[in-house]
Amino acid sequence: MSLVTVIILTYNEELHIERCIRNLQKISSHIVLIDSCSTDKTCAIATSLGAKVYENPWPGSHSIQFNWALENCTFDTEWLMRMDADEYLTDELIDEINRTLPATPSETGGFIIKRRVIFLGKWIKRGGFYPHRLLRVWRNGYGKLEERWMDEHVVLSKGNIAHLQYDMVDHNLNNLTWWTQKQNNYANREVLDLVDIQNRSTAAANVAASLTGEQFSRKRWLKEKAYSRIPLFVRPLCYFFFRYILLLGFLDGKAGLVFHFLQGFWYRFLVDAKMLELRMAGLKRSEKK
Template sequence: MSNSITVVILTFNEEKHITRCIQNLKKVAERIIIVDSFSTDRTVEIAKLLGVEVFQRAWPNNHSDQFNWALDNCNITTTWTMRMDCDEYLLDELINEINEKIPKAKPETGGYIIKRRVIFMDKWMRYGGFYPHRLLRIWRTGTAKLEERAMDEHVVLEKGETESLEYDMVDHNLNDLTWWTHKQNNYASREVKDLLDIEQRTVSSNNVDVSLTGEQASRKRWIKEKVYSKIPLFMRPFFYFIYRYFFLFGFLDGGAGLVWHFLQGFWYRFLVDAKMYEFKRNNRLRQG
């Protein structure tokens, strides 16, 4: 089977996920490329043993920069390119759907949107507005790039129409909560940069459309830029958590859902605001 798909995966210390990810993607991909940021565990060793190509490049502290470097420098010649994270995998139903539909793609089809479900503490987070998370993940090679943003970057399709696939991919990270909170802390610093760019109107023009009538990514970006970023610091985490947990039924996700929605929907957002407050306070002190 050959779908003429190259999958690009960015890695750093992913030995817990790399085997599951590669073995899963081999069911749809002609070529798998790992761009590794000099992992200190067995990530690279395992990837090579599994027969995939490994490139190494120092982490530029920007996901978009690293991924777009891969698009420009890894000599992708297949018809299609696919983006995946190492802690993600495709459901069997989605594998069958890709194998059936991609070879029969219409000429005007430029990319495919895939629904992603998140598994947290081994439970599917189905409520709180978090599912389905629709993402452009497959596109005709050479027709898309990642947005040049500090956080929440999406694939921007430059030409062609999009189609939606019916079945899901899964985001299931196997690390513990200590690792997860450390990662969210790093994300919070990137989110501050993104919100400052919005506030100062220095966001790159290479972005998804900001529209309430567009695809899910466009609608979420509109809400973030036109609504969420305008709410005062420290108030917005409360509003967001209440809306997500109660009005969007996040409480139906049970105990694991309480942890997920509180930490990801309140604690993380509050941490972003605290870092934003610290940044602006220090800036005033330097100027004053």
């Protein structure tokens, strides 16, 4: 009997969903898709593989969609797990989960998993991108996603956090045109997140920004207390230099150059350009008044 239900948010993921489900079936027979009205074969493929599919129109953010699932779907297993359609578990992690969950002490509320990113066929090991530690497994009823536009994490209401040793893999098979379009959409949400930080309206986030906490808490502190206070267009340069030079991103080769430049500089420069556009629009509205 499966101990864990895996929840996947999907929209037009026919390229990845079979790989994802077949991989996850090695730890669970309870795989649930929350689909945002896909127009491709995502739902048909998932259903044919035995997954359960719920459809809910995209509400605007991952956190709202995921929390909708927690509030409206019935999960009978002791544990829940969050996965993306373009992710999968290594064989070592599969074995570790199957051994660990049945023997987990009651005081443990969730597990952090290390995620590795594959980009243009290469594992991005440097630039501060590995290991990326995320809370992805938690006891049913103990957690929900924090409500923010970007970098939303699972927040536990009780229980200790433990760490799993082995990796999950983020390996998206789409081309760079698709990838850059996705980053453009992320940039819109990143702007909203930074505006919330500036307006001090992120109290609902729940993950405390702390230099002494888990990795996601430290990153949250750096974003809210440092990065967000650096002038526009200066911060993408500083971040790229820090990541590509000081954190040795250049050792990831050509694929690493493309990844660190696009994700570490171009994306963040685009966010700042959108921030500038937003400020100019606000200034124009003020002048008209």
